[in-house]
Amino acid sequence: MSTKFFTNNEENTVFQKFKGILENMKDVYAFHAVAGYFRSSGYFALQEYLKDIKDIKILVGINVDQMFAEAQRKGLLYFGDEEKTKQEFLKWFIQDLEEAKYSEKVENGVLDFIQDLIDGRIEVRAHNSKAIHAKFYLFLPEKHTEHSDGWVLMGSSNLTEAGLGIKKSPNYELNIALKDYDDVQFTKGEFQMLWDKSTLILPSDIQDFKNKTHIGQKFTPFEIYLKLLIEYFGKNIDYDPDTVGDLPKTFKKLSYQIDAVNEGFQMLMEHNGFFLADVVGLGKTVVASMIAKRFIVANGSLNTKILVVYPPALEKNWKSTFRQFGIDRHTKFITNGRLEKLLKEEDINYWKKEDYDLILVDEAHKYRNHTSQSFGYLQRICKAPRNGDGLVKGKNKKIILISATPLNNRPQDLYYQLLLFQDARRSTLPITNLQSFFGPIIREYRDIIKDEDPDITRIRELYQTIREKIISQITVRRTRRDLKNYPKYIDDLKEQGIVFPEIAPLKPVIYDLDAKLGKLFYQTVFYLTDSDKINYFRYQAIAYLNEDLRETYYDQAVLVSGALAGIMKTLMIKRLESSFHSFRITLNNLLVSSERMIKMFENDKVLIAPDLNINQLIEKGFSMEEIEGLIAELSIENPKNNIFKADDFEEEFLIGLKKDRNLLRELLDDWNKVKGDPKLDKLIDALDNELFNKEINPTGQLIIFTESNDTANYLAEKLESYDDKGVLKISSENRKKIFETIQKNFDANYPGKREDKYQILITTDVLAEGVNLHRSNVLVNYDTPWNATRLMQRTGRINRIGSVAGVIYNYNFYPSPHGDQEIKLYQNALVKLQGFHTAFGEDTQVFTHEELLEQFELFKEGMPDEEDKRLLYLRFIREFKDSNPKEFKRIQKFPLKARTSRNNEFAKDNDIKNSTLIFLKSPYKMEFYKVNKEHIVLPLSFLEAANLFEAKANELSLDIPTEHFSQVQAALNEFDNDFLGASNEVVTTTDKADAITAQAKKFLRDFKAITRNANTKKAADALMVLIDKGTFTPLPNEIRKLKRQIDKKTFTYGQADNLIIGIAEKYDAFDNDLEKEDFEVEIELNISPEIVITETFKQ
Secondary structure, eight states, rough: OOOOOEOOOOTOOHHHHHHHHHHHHHTTEEEEEEESSSHHHHHHHGGGTTTTEEEEEEEEEEOOOOHHHHHHHTTTTOOOOOHHHHHEEEEHHHHHHSSOOHHHHHHHHHHHHHHHHTTTTTTEEESSSOOOOOEEEEEOOOOOOSSSSSSEEEESOOSSSSHHHHHHOOOOOOEEHHHOOHHHHHHHHHHHHHHHTTTEEHHHHHHHTTTTGGGOOOHHHHHHHHHHHHHHHHHHHHHHHHHHHOOOTTTTOOHHHHHHHHHHHHHHHHEEEEEOOOOTTHHHHHHHHHHHHHHHHOOGGGOOOOEEEGGGGGHHHHHHHHHHTTOGGGEEEEEEHHHHHHTTTOOOTTTOOGGGGGGEEEGGGOOOOTTHHHHHHHHHHHHHHOOOSSSSSOOOOOOEEEEEEOOOSHHHHHHHHTTTTTTTSOSSSSSSOOHHHHHHHHHHHHHHHHHSSSHHHHHHHHHHHHHHGGGGSEOOOOOHHHHHSSSHHHHHHHHHOOOOOOEEOOOEEOOOOOOOHHHHHHHHHHHHOTTSOOOOGGOOOGGGGGGHHHHHOOTTTHHHHHHHHHHHHHHHHHHHHHHHHHHHHHHHHHHHHHHHHHHHHHHTTTOTTSSHHHHHHTTTTTTTHHHHHHHHHHHHHHHHHHHHHHBBHHHHHHHHHHHHHHHHHHHHHHHTTTOOHHHHHHHHIIIEEEEEEETTTTOOOOEOOOHHHHHHHHHHHHHHTTGOOEEEETTTTTTTTHHHHHHHHHHHTTTSSOOEEEEEEEEOOOSSOOOOOOOOOEESSSSSOSSHHHHHHHHHSSSTTOOOSSSEEEEOOOOHHHHHHHOOHHHHHHHHHHHHHHOOOOSSOSSOOTTTOOOOTTBBTOOOOOOOOHHHHHHHHHHHHHOOHHHHHHHHTOTTEEEEEEEGOOOOSGTTTTTTTEEEEEEEEEEEEEHHHHEEEEEEEEEHHHHHHHOTTOOOOOOOOOOHHHHHHHHHHHHHHHHHHHHOOOOOOSHHHHEEEEEEEHHHHHHHHHHOOOHHHHHHHHHHHHHHHHHOOHHHHHHHHHHHHHTTTTOOHHHHHHHHHHHHHHHTTOHHHHHHHHHHHHHHSSSSOOOEEEEEEEE
């Protein structure tokens, strides 16, 4: 290979050539450089070899395009502007220092560079009239003649580490070295011509420039603390009511809502979504509407399309609120049951999924189950790349998840809701790999709740970890007590005349069974739960199919059947707890359905149709022939709907069915003999003596909740004539029809004429959300829901702003010891509610006095109740800005890498002594670290970091110690490892989700290798990118099912080609912009984060 050319490969680098010339050329007197892009790091690398050179001139090209355009706008000819040229050079100089490697050696090199300029060893000029694209470097003797030595090296390389080939770069460089006299002389003349027309950067200029960087200034600990708060809170510091625009006349700008809007909007921009989780009654719909309006302003009115997803019961509320805010024309409204129609583009009233920029999901906790169709539909809508050309850039939609109870049952509730706007293995949060973070927590939680006596303390610790690492980053939540503890919020409440009701201690209701009934109750629980008694064979048919049929038609038949039987066992116990009446109905239904299946065996036609409710069809009068016809039609699309013969099943299945039938008959006969109902008697006793007591219940209205519609019907019948009280019974069947009647009688905010026709409202959980019932202040939970957060939602119906009475009373019927021993209902409710309190914080106990209303870690210790500690820091920096506006602006303009050093005596704890605190930020996330003297790196939450950075105004700074630089570098390495390691992590099979992901990727790789279809290969590549990132939760499972079908030879490889392409189209994997975005991400992953501030403690 010719030594004239240099490509920066291996030893063939520009730097090696420079070094060779400087070491071997005789009488090198001058080094002249012209570079379109100059980094002082490039000069540092050559500095040692230039120390004996007498004449060093560097000509820097700056961006004159902007200055040229400005002159044109003013109608002037552009001849160069020396002052603006210096300002452009200043920008370059500051940027150079910001992006240079953070080390003592580099900073000393910068200081040497500045000193060389001051001493006149080198001259630097910036060209002010042309954009310099050429790069060439001259090495000259004092007198250059035809007989003397001389070199010119020119090409694509700038004077940077990457350009010289010292640092790896994705750029391809090509340069040539020439030494012919004519070539060198020509470029020498060109250099002189450019040099003469350039602006001289004087030593005094450089000194001024240095003083605008972190190496030219000294910062006090208090200034660094303020800079931390300014950077973290950003625009939230400016309490600017105008950020939400004009509000409707009936709404007032309340500071606690403005703060929620500002904080939520920032999270929306940083993380593409957040949880709006204020406790019930604080106006989440209004806050969400205000954020939507602000987004329209930010994105551009003509360009913004919004989708609101809500339960049917909340339709009127959303449409009227958006209409009042004047943003309904930008919005489509859809109930959560119609999402499939939007995806299929069947309804012309909706835009395409790609057209939406912002999506609001009300009652978002309904999408916690990742295996449900509705979750899959919503995730595809949320993650479909944006088509819009709005001012808010990027392909990611913005998602607001609205729910007072985002956590319902388990840690994975939060994980899967997060995946509506985050990728599982490349999130924007401090925890980049959400799957790796949540996996161990979910497994440990699962093990804990299996124990007879779950470790509540450990559960609290698990949720505390989730709260600190995840929830605090993407959640806006304020409790009523927050509002009472923050002065601006208190003023709002007073001005509005808003008073929150107090919560009385919980009222447990215990009912006793006499000896005879207690014996039957215990026997019933034994029959329903013992493995030698009722085994719910009616729900395990597919598990007892002959093996070949089972494997042909049903995946994991044994596992699915066992789970379904377990659900039925729990349901039976819960119905027994709800009411004897409800239990008798359910017991009879199970008996009838078991008898019908036995009859099918006798007729040698066993119907299995997961897409049909066969028992319901029989109840409606369908003949068996009609049902068989329906199954035959369904089996064309779904072979799981089928008609089998008796011989297709194992013998023990019919034996088990008949045993179940006989035991169910025995139980039903015994329960039909029971006439009394001690639980109902206890309720009536409470009605007589307490529930309608005027001192407790001044309005004389009562709400009774039950999970069972049969129990609701039973109570309505029994209380119909109670003390001339009007009884209104609500279920899903009549809710919509009589919704206004509910409002007229029980909603204190009803704008029309109120009615007093009904005093007792008996309802299922259909009224647990989306309705005000706060003319009443007394609530009875007649049974305990399996989803314990329902209790919080029920209480929220009466515990609202505008409640008529001053005190809320909550009466809970606890499960009986006999039944609870089997299904742990009480324990289950306590565990789930304690998890919620620890993760999110709550105003009051909901179910039992055992609930610990611990202080939210985002709340300040030692302060009453639950004041959000972030609010304290926000209040502090706001007050500082108001009192010291000039000082605030000065600190706000501090350069990146601002740092200080403090005496160990100011350390908040011993662990921080001789350690460094680091605040890093990248386009993807921000991180706080503590690095100790052993260089062990520990991540910090914002609250932990703020506590450690906090300083007094009179504290002096110390000199920066040498170990400071290596400690900061350790944090930078950790940041890179966390982010890059997450994206390149080897997937293990220690977690089921990891295993499915690995199987799906392997199948796609293997299939890509054997298919000849170019589109299939492209689809496989695109799908692997989505699987790697964890963008779509159901995707790996769909690929795994496809593999199983191929293994079973259900279809050909040619058909599989089309199916893989179809899956890629379904998940928008072919989107060109997305592919480009992924490519750009790969390039950007090599960019180090910005060092915002650092602080080292020393002796």
